[in-house]
Structure formats: C-alpha cells, structure tokens
Amino acid sequence: MGYVDLSSYVRRAATQRELVVQPRMGMARPEEMRAGLLAVRDLPAWTAGTMTLDSYTRVGDLRGARAALDSGAALNGYPLVSHGAGVAAAVAGAVGEDIPVQVRHGSSDPRTIFATMAEAGLFCSEGGPVSYCLPYGRTPLPASVAAWAEGSEALAAAAHAAGEVAHLETFGGCLLGQMCPPSLLVAISVLEGLFFAQHGVASVSLSYAQQTSHEQDVEALRALSALAAELLPREVSRHVVLYTYMGVYPTTVRGAQRLLARSAALAVAGGAQRLIVKTEVEATRIPSVEDNLRALTLAAEAGRAAYAGQGVDPAPEVGSTGILEEARTLVLATLSESGDVGEALQRAFAKGLLDVPFCLHADNAGQSRSAIADDGRIEWVRTGRMPIVPQRRAASRGVTSTGLLAMLQQTARHEDGYDVGSLAIVGGGPRGLSVLERLAARLQEEPPGSGLDISLLDDVAVGSGRIWRPDQSELLLMNTVAGEVTMFSGPADDGPARPGAGPSLAEWWSTFDPERAGPDAFASRALYGRYLGFVLDRIEDALPEGVRLHRRHTRVLGMSRHGERWRLECADGEELYADRVALCTGHPRPAPSAEPDRVPADSAADLDLSAVRPDQVVGVLGLGLTFYDTLALLTEGRGGRYVEDGGTLRYVASGQEPLIVAGSRSGVPLRARGVNQKPAVHGYVPRVFTAERVAALRAGPAVTFRGDVLPWVLAEIMIVRAEAELRLAHGRPVALLTPAELAAVNRDPDPCRVVQEVSRRHGLTDEVPDLEAMAQPFRGVGFASPADYTAALLDLVAEDLALSAQGNADGPTKAGLDVLRDVRQLVRDAVDHGGLTAAAHEHEFVRWFEPLVSALAAGPPRDRLRQLVALVDAGVVRLLGPGFSVERDEHGLVASSPAVAGSRTRIDVLLDARIPAPDLRSSRDPLHRGLAAAGVLTPWVNRSAGDFLTGAVAVTATPFHPVDAAGDPVRSLHVLGIPTEGCRWFMQVGSGRPGPWGSFVKDADAIASTMLTALAAPAHTDRYDERVAL
C-alpha cells in the first residue's frame, strides 16, 4: 500500500525543524471522516491524520455503535469496526500516501479494533495496558495486560506480513490527565514502550502530557527521551510525543489558544517531535473540523517560532530536579519484578511500587498523593509504597477538597486570566473616570497582591465620554464654574498630579490659558474633556506595578455570567472577562426620528444642525441648557458675533443663521446663576434642614415631600435670603436667628412661619418663597400679541440679570435659591431609595419639584442670558410663549402658544432640546436591554404606600449594586449615575468639587473600595465545578 510511516515522517519533519501537529478528530460518517483527514492533510504544516473512535467502539459495545449509526444518533467518533475494514481503508487511503494516519481509541481491550485496522492496512495506533485501563472503567489490570499483549502481537504480525511496520504510541504520559508527578508519567510511558517492544512492535512513540510547570515539563520530556534511549532496544525506532494540556481546559478562546501555543513551545524545548493539539472549544463542545484546523495551524506556527527562537544550538539546559533518576528508579523496580513487562506491571501495581495518585481503580494501591506547589511544579505529597520519597517538605501539607479543586482548575484559571484580577468600567465619562481615580488612589496606597487588569470602555472617547468629548465645538460651555470642578479626589500638592492629589479644572486651565482661566470662569465642555484626558493620563502614570489599564475604544453590547466572572461582548468583536463591573453608561442615546423634519433630543454636541439652512425657520422645543447650546451653535457657530455696545450686548449676524422660534411649557428660559461669590471650597452648613433632621425622617415610614421635606428646605432658603439682606444692610455677616430662635424654628411643625415672624421683625423680606410662581411667572397670563409677550419676557430677563449680578452670596434672591444646590445631597438622603411615599415621590417630587429646581437653580452662565436678549433684539430668535406646542398640518409643522395671540408660526425643522430621562423599560441600548431581559437589571419601583414605577435601574444604597429580578443585590456589579436617576436623585453630575468629598467622589470611592476588597478575598473555590472532569 505504501502508507506513510509515522516514525520516518516525524524524523523528516524534525530535520526540517518542524513540529508534527496532530488533532484528535473522529466523525461518525465515513465521508465526513475522509473530508476531515483531507482538510488536515491540506494544511500548510507537517500534520498527521487521526481517526478517533467513538465511545461505544472504545468499550466494545458494537451493538450500541450500530444502533446509533442506524438511528442517525450522534456518535462522538468514527465507528471503525462497525463500518468495517473496507470502508476504513477507503477513508484512510484518501490521505495515507501523503500523511501518516493514526487510529486513537482509548480501549482497554484493543484486539477487535486492531484486527479491523490490520485488515484495512492500518498499523498505527496508541494506548497501553496501564494507561487505557487504570484511569477509565473497571477492567482488571491483568485482563487489560493480556488483551494488550495479544492485540499488540497481532498488529505487529499483520504489519510484518504486509511488509509494513506497526507503530504504537504509549498513552502512559497522560494517565488521569493532571496532578500526576512527571516522574511517574515518564516511568509508565517508558514501561508501556518496553511492553510494546516486547510484544513485537518495532516502532513506538512515548507520550507525555503537558502539566503545570514549563521547566518541570522540559526536564520531564528530556528525561523521557533519555530513559527511552537507555532502556528500549536499539532496533526499535522511537520519538517523543507531547499532549497539549489534558486537564481542565481554559474556557476562553484566548486562554485556550495561549495554552496550546505554550505546549508547542514546550514540545520544541523538550525535544518532543510531535504534538497532539487541543482546540479552543475543548472545554465547551466537541470540536469541529474547522476548530481542529485552527488549532493545528496555531500549533504549527508556535512550533516554528519556538524553533526559530532556539537558533541552531540545542535547547538550553534546565536544572535537574531528579525526574530522570526518580523515573529510572520506578522503571527498574518494576522490571525487577519479572522479565515479562506485562507481568512486572501487574506485580508493581499490586505491591504499590507504582501507585497513581487519585486513581480510584481497584488495582491501584491508592496510597500516593500529589499536589501542585506554589511554583507550579507537581510534587509528591505521599509516595505510599513506591521506592521513592517526597522531595520537598513544602508540598507535604496534605490535599484538601478545596485545595484539590483549586489545583485541578489552576491551569485553566491561569490561562483564562483568573489569577489576574479583572475589573471593567463600562462607560468612560466622568462617572467611570471617578471610579477609576479612586481605584488608582487606593491601589497607590496599597498595591494589590497579584496582577490586576482594569478596562475602561467607551465607544466615543475613553476618559471624557460622549457628552464631554474633546472634539466638540468650543461654543458649548459647562454650566459649573471651573473652580468648582475637579476630577481628582484631593487637592494638588507638591508632588506630581496623581490619583488623590491633582489640580482642579481652573488650576489646570490657568497653567496654559491664564487670560481666560479662572475659578469663576466657565470652561467649554471640550476643554473639560481634555482635562479629563489629562486626569486619565495621570491615573495611568500612577498605577503600581502589576496593575494595567486597558483603554478600550469600543461599546459593550452585552454581558453574561461566565462562572464567577462576567463576559463582556464588545462591538469590536473582542470579549472581555471581568470579576467586577461598574456600569457608568451615562445619558441614553435617542431613537432616530421617523420624521425628517424632527430632530430628536440629544446632547447638543450630537445634534446635527448642518442641514438647517439660513432661509429656514427652526423650532426649538425646550428652553433649558440644551436650548442655550443650540443657540450658540446656530449663531456664533455660523459666524455671528457679539459686541459690547454701551453696556448692552449686540449681536452682529453673519447671515447664515436660520430664524429660531423657541418655547417651552413655562415660556421662560432657564434663569441665570448668580455670579459666583462663593469660594471653590465651600461647605454650606444648614441650619434647619440638617442631616439629623433627614436621619430622623428616614427613621420612620415614608413621608410626603411637600408636607414633610419641603418646609424645611424653604425655611433654609428664607434664612439665607434674610441673612443676605442683613449683610447688605450691615456690610458684614449677621445671623438672622438667635440660638433660641433657631431652636424654636427647629421645634416648630411650621418652620417657615417662625422664620417669617423673625424676618418681619427685622424688616426683611418675609414671604415664603413660592417656587412654582418663580419658575412659572406667566402661568395663567395671556398676551395680546407676540410683542407684548416679548416685552414681558425681556423685562423678566433683565430683572433676572440684575438679580444674578448681585451674586450667589450677596444677592438675596440668588443666594436663597442657591440653597437648592447646597442642600442637594440632603434632599437625596431624604428622598432616594423610597424615602417618600409612592404618590409623593411621583407627584410632588418628580413631576413638581424637579422641574422647579432645574428652572431656578441649575441655570446657565449669565452671559448666556445677555446673549439671548441680544439675539431677540437682532431678530434671530423669537420666543413664542408659554405652553409652546407644535402640530402638523397638511403643509408641515406649525408652532404656537395658546397664551399669546397671533403666535402661530410655521417652522421647517423642529429640534427637541429636552434631554430625555433614561428609562430601562424602553432602553434602546443592547447592553441594558440584555441585562434587563436576563433579570440582572430591573426597573425601580417605589413601593412605599403605593406603587410608583420608574424607569430607573434599581440599585441598593451605596455601593449601588443592581437589584435583580429575585430582589437580590448583584454583588459583582455596580450601576452609577444617570441610569439610576429616579431611584436616586440628580445623577446628571459630571464632576467632583474641590474640598471635602461630596457624593460624586464618595459614590466612586465606595465602588472602588468594594471592588478591591472583593478581589482581595480568597478565590471562590468552594463550589463544586462541573468542569472538574477528565
């Protein structure tokens, strides 16, 4: 027949410095088996073909194999005997003249298999009387030895008769696949080789399975070659074959590939000339032909690289730890039992001279134990009656069930990256960066005991995120003064900027743009984005050794549990595994508009205004921060400019501006902030709406907002307002309330009334602030014409500008309203996570109070209002009136205000300038949708005395674990920021503030602390793992 002989093929490859690579591959149907062999042959590598038999044939259940074939049931290999010799010859013959073909089977009684092979002209197989007996099944060792003796002799004789040479590979270098000290693997492999030779097999290969230490494995492979050279008859041709790791296999593609590549390098370093590969799907399913081809290609390439790296010199020496001597002792002790190797093996096992650790077979003594030492070497713990002794005392601690699990999984966990902690922060904006900054600050203080990978993922801009990305228009401004913005959790000091100590935005800005920078200046959002990038760089600089930051410019499309980890599926096709994940995904993206003349709401930086032509009329819905941003883009962004003209600001149009027609429900643009008079580091100490009061509120059942919370906030505003008036009057700070009066306010169920009386006594403004009237001054007012409305509006804006000019400390009105910002955290403490009854939360807080706060205390820089006036004067902007609405008629869109006669205006395009609230229930984000569908994220429901369904992601109190569908916290996850809005209040905060930590930093730190504590905890090896299986 002239089939290629494995031995000579391997020799030829070795002279060309090529590793022979071979799959384990078996298909039930002959045509598939044949196609698989052809595909293996056609790879540009030195491959050997394999026909792996199914498990029915392996155990001799030919009826079972036949039944499965007849019924079309799946078989996990090629049923050689059932198909018969003729079919086998045809299948193997397809490639047999090009590459060697080996039959692999795993049978303790190979006689029938070998007979069929011989009939088919196939003489190359593998196994062994010990290695295919002890680890599997219950065949007594003597029976296996007898069957293998007879089978080997028959195969050798048949080969001889056909003018061929039988080849058998020992499986003795594998045994249970893992946890066996190399000396015993080498010994059994050599003994099985001697057994084959004694039974007439003239060509053998000696196997060894990759274990857990490269150095130990190299030494073992060389010991195997040396011992075989010493003991095998000279006329028996031989080579060493390595098995890629046979224990619990990595489950990640990358981990599996890494382990395979390492095995190829090991084969070259140890002098093995053939490698049986494992595929990247080993741990999860039966590999396909394609899986096998990929593995073979990777292994061949890794083998070539190893040969190239080795140069022409022989591989470097490795230190000896006595594997060769120990193996020789075991082999010689066995051979001294009998001149017949088979008989010697039986006696050696019966006496315990050979004793496979953890092997449960009745013919194994079962007194030996092994363990993996800290350096990865497999050591003897107990050697029973074997003629060797444990060498290192360090390994003699005994093996516990937990320790065994850890050892069995060690290689897989290492290659999968489990021994390196992995944290992922999904969303690379300010919230994500704040978590990273606190992680880095803590790691700086206390470097981790082992490696740590931290991935920061953002598909727009890693570090700044979409909203603050550096490449947006410089016209878009922050609405917090630069001195109040920092991303470092501590002030700069003499050292370099680093996590925990770095400049505020204003400090950083002033280092390169001192003209414009200043604590009270408003930076552009793009500039803030660059600052965030600076912070990210400083964080990376400061990471201790072993901690790596991965900036991943991609979007996370989905997450699923993967053992104890999370598997993150990225849009770039990569997968990422993380122990802990913080979701800081920020503002949702809008759904695309179905109508071409409506632009959905989004961050102004992402509104595409390029299609808006100068001759068009643009409707803008909403008069909030995005409205001001939109104005800037459509005016200055189109070449217009402002000039100071005798105290008033005048707009000089470029002619490229469209006509902007805008409105909102209130018909009033967001009011300006008071000119900042507060130092950047300023801590407001509340007088009546105190932490103690909030704690007392939270101690009882859920409360209402307008009855139980708001009066204290209003009293606080009244006190601050009155004290601003007093300060104006006296030129110095004066307290409104005496200690006795303050105590009276705090005791009174109607605090506003008490403050009112005191204020009145001092002749100060005394009315209780009517937030609603302040926010909606045009409520119930009708205007006879657009001109009337515009005049009223401009008066209002002028008044607001005057109030703003008085400042946020000295101006009584703005100072009072600034209380709404100063007590924000206390309001959160009172309201978040169900502090209010369901009804109060929905109707008094979310629908009533939140819009009022936005209108009165979250406004833009005052220059924006001056610009608005200039634009109205220039006729570029027309504000339409309260109750602004847009409808469509047969000609297109028409905007109008029911409160302003003659306000109907036709518009060409409508921009929605209201940033939508996130809603988990209708999220378009695949990550959120997937996690919600899996029950990992759930919408938060306020169930205090009713049901208020929100779209917020339900989270626990700090550190903000999501609450799953079963109501349990998901401790390996955190959700921070905007997606939780509703469960928590006012999450749209994009920066920390210098000074004592506010909630922005506290939230981040709590998450960082929890993540690191969890990683430092011992590995969770106490759970049964189904992967613990050979």
Add this chain to the structure above:
Amino acid sequence: MNRPLVVLSSVSSDSHTWNLVYLQLLLEEHGCTVVNLGATTPDDLVADALREHRPDALVISSVNGHGAIDGARVMRHLAADPVTASVPAVIGGKLGVAGELGLDAEAALLAAGFHAVLSDPVQLVSTIAALAGQRRLEPAGA
C-alpha cells in the same frame, strides 16, 4: 460519636473520576468514612457494596449528563432488595445534558427513591449530617 459511613459511587456510563475524588476528600474532611466505588459503576456493584457495608448513605455523583437517566435506573435496581432499598440515597453533579436539571427531572429522581437531588457540595455535607442523625458534621480531627 460514630463517623457516618458513606458509599460514594458514579453510574455505569460515567467514567469521570475527579468529582469522586473531590467528594471523598470533602466527606472525609467532614468526618465521614468513605467507600469510593469509582467510575463506571455497574448497578450490581452498587447493590453489593450497600449489602456489604450497610452505610448511612449512598452518594451518587455523575457529571457526564446521563446521571438523571442512569440514577433512576440504579434506584429501581436497589428497590428490589429491602436491604439496599433501606439505604438513603442522594444524587448530584451535572445530571442532565443541558446543564441545570429541570424541576420535572428532579421530581422524577425523587420519585425514583432519591432522598435528595443536590446541586452544591455544601448541601451534600448538611444532608449527610441529617441522614446520619447528627446536627452537623464535625470537621475531622476537631
């Protein structure tokens, strides 16, 4: 206090052994004496072991996905002899091909005579303790 005696076994079609090694160590650590029958255990061998050792419990562990089918068959076999039928038996591991066993399949195993279907080794320890009439298994040497 007597050490609970446990016969640990797989099923006839399952050749996995590391699960059995692990459970033996675990049970021994919790004060049990373990007779480990090893893998691919014929039904007869299980019955013989129960007759010979008269253990406090039989623990069947299988991870090849056929445990539910094979386990039920073992119980039918044991039911034929009052001696073997009287030994409380529990089963665990990866019992179904598709991973988690459904409630129906669990109910079928209970109906076949298993005292419990376990998914976690912690449950195993407490279950054996209960079967052995002890409140809790003391760690060996404690």
